[in-house]
Amino acid sequence: MTERLDGTVALVTGASSGIGHATAVALAEAGASLAVAARRRDRLEALAGQIGGDVLVLETDVTDEAQARSMIDRTVAHFGRLDTLVNNAGVMLLGPIVDAPVEEWRRMVELNLLGLLYATHAALPHLLAAAETDPRRVADIVNVSSVAGRFARSGSGVYNATKFGVGAFSESLRQEVTQRHVRVSLVEPGAVATELISHNRPGVIEGLQAMWGPVEVLEPQDIAEAIAFTVTRPRRAAVNEILVRPTEQER
Numbered sequence: 001m002t003e004r005l006d007g008t009v010a011l012v013t014g015a016s017s018g019i020g021h022a023t024a025v026a027l028a029e030a031g032a033s034l035a036v037a038a039r040r041r042d043r044l045e046a047l048a049g050q051i052g053g054d055v056l057v058l059e060t061d062v063t064d065e066a067q068a069r070s071m072i073d074r075t076v077a078h079f080g081r082l083d084t085l086v087n088n089a090g091v092m093l094l095g096p097i098v099d100a101p102v103e104e105w106r107r108m109v110e111l112n113l114l115g116l117l118y119a120t121h122a123a124l125p126h127l128l129a130a131a132e133t134d135p136r137r138v139a140d141i142v143n144v145s146s147v148a149g150r151f152a153r154s155g156s157g158v159y160n161a162t163k164f165g166v167g168a169f170s171e172s173l174r175q176e177v178t179q180r181h182v183r184v185s186l187v188e189p190g191a192v193a194t195e196l197i198s199h200n201r202p203g204v205i206e207g208l209q210a211m212w213g214p215v216e217v218l219e220p221q222d223i224a225e226a227i228a229f230t231v232t233r234p235r236r237a238a239v240n241e242i243l244v245r246p247t248e249q250e251r
Contacts, residue, residue, distance in 0.1 A: 003136070003232045003233070003234055004030060004031040004232070005027060005030040005031040005032035005083075005084070005136075005231070005232065006031035006032075006135065007031075007134070007135040007136075008031070008032050008033070008081075008083035008084065008130070008135065008136060009032060009033045009034075009035065009075065009079040009080075009081050009082050009083050009084070010024075010027045010032040010033070010034055010035070010083065010084035010085075010086065010231075011034075011035040011036075011037065011058075011071070011072070011075050011082060011084070011085050011086070011123070012024045012027070012034070012035070012036055012037065012086040012088060013037045013038065013060070013062055013071075013086065013087055013088050013089040013115070013119060014037075014038055014088040014089030014090060014144075015036035015037060015038050015044060015047060015088070016036075016038035016039070016040040016043035016044055016047070017038075017040075017043060017194065018192070018194030018196075018220045019088055019144060019189065019192065019194060019220045019223045019224060020036075020038065020086070020088040020089070021043075021047055021220065022219075022220035022221045022223070022224035023086055023088060023220075023223070023224040023227050023228070024036050024047060024051065024055075025047075025050065025051060025224065026221075026224040026225060026227065026228040027084065027086075027227075027228060027231070028051045028053075028055075029228075030228055030231075030232055032083070032084065033053075033054060033055075033079050034048075034051060034055045034056070035055070035056040035058055035071075035074075035075040035078070035079070036048065036055060036056070036057060036058065037058040037059075037060040037062070037071050037089075038059070038060065038089065039059065039060070039061050040059075041057065041059040044057045044058070044059065045057055056074070056075060056078050056079070058071045058074060058075070062089050062111070062115030062116075062118060062119055063110040063111050063114060063115045063118075065114075065118045068115060068118035068119045068122060069118065069122040071119065071122075072119065072122040072123050072126065073122070076126050081126065081129070081130050081133075082123055082126040082127060082130060082139075083127070083130045083136065083139050083140070084139065084140045084141075084142070084231050085119065085120065085123045085127065085140070085141050085142070086142045086144070086227060087115075087116040087119055087120065087141070087142065087143045087144060088142075088144040089111060089115055089116075090111055090112045090144065090196075091107060091108055091111050091112065091196070091199055092108075092146075092148075092159050092196040092199065093105075093107060093108055093158075093159065093199060093204075094155055094156050094159060094204050095155060095204045096154075096155055097157045097158070100158070104158075105158045108158055108159055108162050109158075109162060112159075112162035112163065112165075112166065113162050113165050113166065113169075116143060116166060116169075117169065120141060120143075120173070123141070124177070124182070127139040127140075127141065127182050128177065128180055128182055131180055131181040131182050132181075136235060137181060137235055138181045138182075138183060138235040139181065139182045139183070140182070140183050140184075140185065140230070140231040141170075141173070141182065141183070141184045141185070142185045142186075142187055142227050142230055142231060143166050143169075143170045143184070143185070143186050143187070144187050144189070144223070144227075145163045145166045145167055145170075145186050145187065145188045146159075146163045146188055146189060146190075147188055147189065147190045147243065147245060147249075147251075148160050148163045149163030149164050149166055149167045149186075149188055150167075150188060150243065151251055152164075153251075155204075163188075166186070167186055170184050170185075170186045171184075171186075171240075174238075174240060178238065181235065183230075183231075183233075183238040183239075183240075184240070185230045185231075185238070185239050185240060185241065185242070186240065186241045186242070187223065187226055187227055187230065187241075187242050187244070188241070188242065188243045188244070189218060189222075189223045189244055189245075190217075190218065190243075190244065190245030190246055190249045191215060191217040191218065191245070191246055191249055192217060192218040192219070192220060192222070192223060193217050193218065193219055193220070194220060214248070215246055215248045215249055216246055216247070216248055217246050217249075218244065218245075218246050222244060223244060226242050226244050229242075230242065
């Protein structure tokens with residue numbers, strides 16, 4: 001049975017497109033008040049207009065620790081609480097390790113790992129407090145990882161490293177706070193029709209298009225539904241990990 005999120009507050013990072021956009025819509029439909037964060041304010045404002053009501057737009061670069069903390073502080077100042085944090089912001093820059101542009105590695109570590117860590121650290125006191133109060137007496141952190149957080153492959157080494165790191169951090173934190181009814185969940189998408197591929201260098205993009213061309217990839221809504229399912233479980237039930245791949249994706 002799905003529980004409603006009425007009376008709770010959710011914050012979604014990377015909400016300007018793709019999985020983040022779809023997740024914000026899904027959580028609003030489940031009754032949560034929404035704060036949405038990303039660097040592209042115009043996209044966030046369009047999303048807020050689509051959702052309607054009191055949606056807090058937070059132009060934020062989570063790789064900047066001060067901005068990540070301000071994002072959390074402004075959410076709590078506006079709504080008075082925080083019940084759900086969806087760490088979705090991320091980037092996928094693929095290619096061989098040999099002769100790789102190191103700035104791509106730095107960007108992935110800063111966004112996929114450090115941005116998630118900054119947001120989580122700032123949010124935890126508020127999530128722990130929400131888990132002690134009505135209406136649900138439980139709080140959620142959902143970290144969006146990837147199938148790349150389970151299986152390493154050639155040409156994806158540093159992206160794999162960041163997503164394996166997300167998984168390790170999530171499990172350690174889960175053990176630390178689960179007795180206090182803060183649930184930590186890992187959602188691992190396979191190939192999804194988002195902007196991730198477009199951030200790569202031309203040669204890499206062509207290779208990815210050739211690899212995924214025959215596969216019917218997932219839509220962002222498929223992952224949003226998995227996230228909504230996760231955070232609407234009763235207080236007694238924690239969904240620790242969900243791997244969602246296209247039916248035709250082998251690995």
